[in-house]
Amino acid sequence: MTPILDVRDVTKAFGGVIANDGITLKVPQGAIIGLIGPNGSGKTTLFNSIVGYHPIDRGSIWFDGREISRLRVPQIARLGLLRTFQQTRIYGKMSCLENVQISVPHVHEGLRTMLSPYPSEVTERAEGLLEFVGLYPKRHLRGGEMSFGQQKLLELAMALMNQPKVLLLDEPTAGISPVLINSLMERLKRINADLGVTLFVIEHNMRVIMNLAQHIYCLAHGQLLAEGPPEAIQTDQRVIDAYLGAR
Amino acid sequence: MTNTTRNLLLYTLICLISLLAPHLAPAFRVQMALLWMMILFALTWDLGGGQMGYNSFGNIVFFGIGCYVAAVVQRDLFFAVEGQSQATGDLATSSPLFNYFNGLAVGLALAVIIAVAVAAGLGSGILGLRGQYFAICTLGVGIAAGEIASGWGYIGAGSGMVAPIFPGGPGQNATFFYYFFFALAVTCFFTLKRLYASRFGLAINAIRDDEDKAEAMGIHTTRYKTIAWCISAVFLALAGGAFGHLNNFIDREVAFPGITFGVWMVLMAILGGKGTLWGPVIGATIFHATQELFWTYLLGWQRVALGLLIVVIVVFFPLGIMGWLRSRWPERFGETVDLEARAAPISLGETR
Amino acid sequence: MVDNLLLLFNAPILSAQLLVDGILIGAIFALAAYGMALVWGVMDIINIAQGEFVMLGGYVTFFLAAAGVHPLYTVPVAAAALYLLGWALYRTVVFRVVDKDMFISILATFGISIFLQQLANQLFQADVRTAESGLGSFFLADGLIVVSQIKVVSFICALILGATLFLFLKRSRLGQAIRATAQNARAARIMGVNTDRVFSTTFALNAAICGAAGSLVVMTWLVHPYLGLAYTLRAFMIVTVAGLGNMASVLLASLGLGAVENFAGFLLGTEYQAAFVFSLLVAILVWRNALLSRQRKYLK
Incomplete structure (x- = not known):
């Protein structure tokens, strides 16, 4: 599968804080990809970089075969790359x-x-x-x-x-009543399967993301810590340590 | 009676009264003409301030441009032969009828073109500013325009310039301009009514509610903002051109009256209710009527009272008349108060 | 305009004269700007009536001087009178708009501004007034540069006033409360700061500092009822360039504005000096925003 969204070596710093450090990841056409990581690991910053919210310091971002690193938010949105907000x-x-x-x-x-x-x-x-x-x-x-x-x-x-061709969802189930979460997950799958929208999802609810995504990237301290299918991520010692705070 | 027939009746009634008004009360023709101008002011201000969330103190610039452009066209293109800087009387006696109206038409057309060009040009820089920066920047624009006009010799600088005298009997210009402003305000009202029901209306509302989100959804925010400003500019330039002719004399105080018209347009829209279609109309009517009735008794203290009035309205009545009515009787103003809908559980179970 | 430009080249000493005059007046702008930054930072209000406070301070000095008091002694009186006015305005109007939308407070203070301006116009007439200090002039560079002593005195006064306010904010307990409120009003409230009192003091202090500035203005230059808005917009411009928190850059921007304005007045003719100030405001705002938009941000 060709990646529709291709993030290459993206670095973004705010003052002295490096929020994203050389992140490289690919989102294939038609897939559901997860992005996890502890609070403050740079997930939302990466989303913001992708949709053009702020200029990136290094690296490039490609969408549907063209570079979008220098485009502005509305231009990127009109190309068919959209995001929802955490708040x-x-x-x-x-x-x-x-x-x-x-x-x-x-x-x-x-x-x-x-x-x-x-x-x-x-x-x-x-x-x-x-x-x-x-x-x-x-x-x-x-x-x-x-x-x-x-x-x-x-x-x-x-x-x-x-x-949109690709939809970046920032914690879609946060704040949703627990009884609705299963049906929301089913909706997200249908959006992907029936409407053909590629999904790239930040999620804290592990049950949801493991069930939803075919492939998961894990960030910690602004760096890409691990990637792989849900089963592998779930048992990855580095990921577990990152969430429990061990270094 | 359905809503549409009721509206139709209301509009017909207002139109009938308005058409007859100058014959019923000929002594008040100028004041009534100005009432329509006030309504137009409030409506065009609300397009930016109420509907789009761009609170401008500088819309008066387009009015002033209209004033000066229309007058300059008359002076230089249509009355040039008779002697341009002669006393007022000369211009009037030597002007054939068609010249005055042709001059007015050309002048207004040019006024619109220049005002739109200025709106688009200024807008490209200024409309990128948000919130208080936009408000204060437009305040600067308004005053700067006045200062430039009062220093520029070509348009009479501090001593002003005269527009040609209306051909025809005494008082006929009041009737003419009454109908002019009436038609203009009505056109403005229905143009905006139609626009607010279009994609444009929703887009500028979206910009007002959350401009960052609007950008993130791919809305051409700059384009919409510029169009909105240009629409205001068109109507204000037409009003300005006509007002200069009605007033006959134009200087900085007449064309860029920041402290009167410039502030009034904001005040009237807020008094009536920001962000509603009828609010500005109601606000302008009430403001103008009370002003004509009472303010003459204040003998020079009107502007002191104006300052107080602004404070009182802004502090105690920020929602305006329409806002107040709406919160009092929500269901009559298109608000859904259906408690069932509010309490309805969201279900994601069965769908089509 | 070209003639005047050539004149500047041919007689550089003239530039020095313009520069000195501009810088000396700039210190007065700094007072109004610092007050505006204070109110803006602490209360999140842009006070459009700023210039009217300056104007009223000027009238206090004018009338006292007319009654025979030496104008320099009236500076504290003007400050005290405006302190009371500022406090009264806060208690009647401003406290109601503190936590409202920014546009509401802009419009409310705009209303206050029109009210005070027109009141002054009714009570004091539209005439231009000055207060004569009776001081002479310094003659520098063999008399080619003339610096009136009152401008130097007012420059020094302005610096002293600014420094006093600065020290008050840094050292006193109330000053600390004000700075805490500026950083986070809610947290300050939770920690037991009476923010209402902080707001009233801040607004009154701002009025006082503007009043003192006005007092200096009437001695060095002139007052009339309509000069307010120009001072407000100058203050806004300075704060936009210098930022809210930095005293030194506020002073620098003010002196710069004073000098630039003086040169522009000379080159374009005094009839365009006001137009220049307001156009400069527009240009600066648009320019700052354009710079930020490269970072995909905007002024806020």
Whole structure:
């Protein structure tokens, strides 16, 4: 499989703190890849680097055959590489439906599309996606009125509306009611299988990530500590030590 | 009665009253013309401030550009032969009717073009600023424009310039400009109403709520922001060009009245309710009416009162009239208060 | 403009004169800017009425001087009067907007600014006023550079005032509380700091320092009711360039602004000096933001 996302030797430092140190990893087309590591190990920094949130110090990032290291956030998003946020970000004063509607892909957008009302297909698709994440009954409520977990689901629906090729999910199950986690996992698998979206997932819930991902990368102290299939990672002594704090 | 018929009735009623108004109360034509201008001010300010979250103190620049461009076109292209810097009376008597209106039309067209160019040019730098930096930067832009106008000899510098006198009988210009501002404000209202229901409307709302998220979702934020500013510029330039002609005399105080019109447009939008379509209209109407009724009694203390009024409204009434009504009777204003929906459990069990 | 530029080249001594004058006035800008940075940092409020405090301080000195007091003795009086005004404004208006959205506080202080400006216009008339200090001038370089003594005195006064405020913040207990609140208001509150008192003191202190600055302005230059906004925007510009926490760079930026403004006034003509100041504000903000946008950040 050719990697759709290719991170080569990426280094990012904030002042004296090296948050990512020479990270190299590949996300193959159509896969679900996991990214784990203790708090502060540089997972979210890596996500931010990939989507162009800040310039990287060294290395390069390739997406779908082109280098994106120097592109800016909206440009990268329009190429079809999207991320969700750990602390969810939605448009608080707009209704859930509007939140999803405005998340349509913005690739080819002339003045006319910008200024004309939404065609009904868009609304239908948005409603379908809200149904998919279980928020259809709440579609007219304001985004800001929802609980953290519901906002997380809304953010997922928004991301799907954008029809990304690759979706970076930052802790998709954090804050989600435990009874919903299994069905959310099933949804994520369907997003991957049915909609053909490649997923790259940061997750702290080990049960979830081991079940979901085909291949897992583990970061610690800004460096790539280990990689491999879930079974191997689970038994990797270095990974266990990293989580338990041994050095 | 359905919503649409009710709205249609409301609009027809307002239009009818407005069309008849100058004949019913001819003494107040200028004030009523200015009322429409105030509504336009509040609406265009709210496009940026309320809907997009870019609170500008500098929109008055486009108004001033409109004022000066329209007047300069009249002076240099249409009344040049009669003698450009002559006394006001000369211009009026020697001007054939079609010249005045042709000049006005060309002047307004050019005013729009220049205002949009300035909006796009300035916007490319300024619209990258956020929050308080944008607000204060636009404050600087507004004052700088006034200062430049008062120093530039070509447009009369400190002593100002005159627009040609309206051809026709006394008081007819008031009627003409009443209908002009009425048409302009109504066009502005319906343009914005339509735009707010479009992708543009949702996009600028998204920018207001979380611009970083909007960027992360691939929205062309710069493009949308610039378009929004340009739309404001178009309407303000038209209003400015007409106002300069109505007022007949233009100087820095008339064209860049930061402390009056510039502040009023913010205040009216907030008074009525930021981020709503009707709020600015209501705010402008109330503000203008009270001002015309009471402020003349304040004898020079109006601006002191204005300062107080700003403080009172901002501190005690920041949601405005529409915001207050909405929190009082949410269901009438399109808010979903369906408790069932609010309490509905999210289920991921069965789906299509 | 070209003529004036040539003049500067042909007579370099003129440049020195402009530079000295600019730097001497710059110290007064530094006071207003430091006050703004203080309020901004501690209360998260950008005070648009900053310049009106300067203006009112100027009027205090003007009226006292007209009553026969030597203007230099009125500096503390102006500061005290403005301290009271600042405190009163905090207690009536500002405390209500402290924790609100930044735009709310900008608009509220803008309202205060218009109120004070127009009040001054009604009460004191729009005339331009100055207070005569009775001091002479220094003649340097064989009399080619003229430096009025009052400008030097006010420069020194401004530095002393700034240093006093700085020491107060560094050493006194209340100063420590103010700095703690600036770093993290909530944590300070939990640790037993009365943040409401800190806010009122900060706002009043800011008004006082601006009042003193105004007092110096009326001696060296002039006041009129409408000069406020220019001082506010100068202060904002200086703070944007220098950052919130650094006294030395605030001073440096202020002196620089004073000098630049003086040169611009000479080159473009005084009728464009104000236009230059406001355009410079716009240019600086856009430029700073463009630099940050390379790091994919923006001014905040």
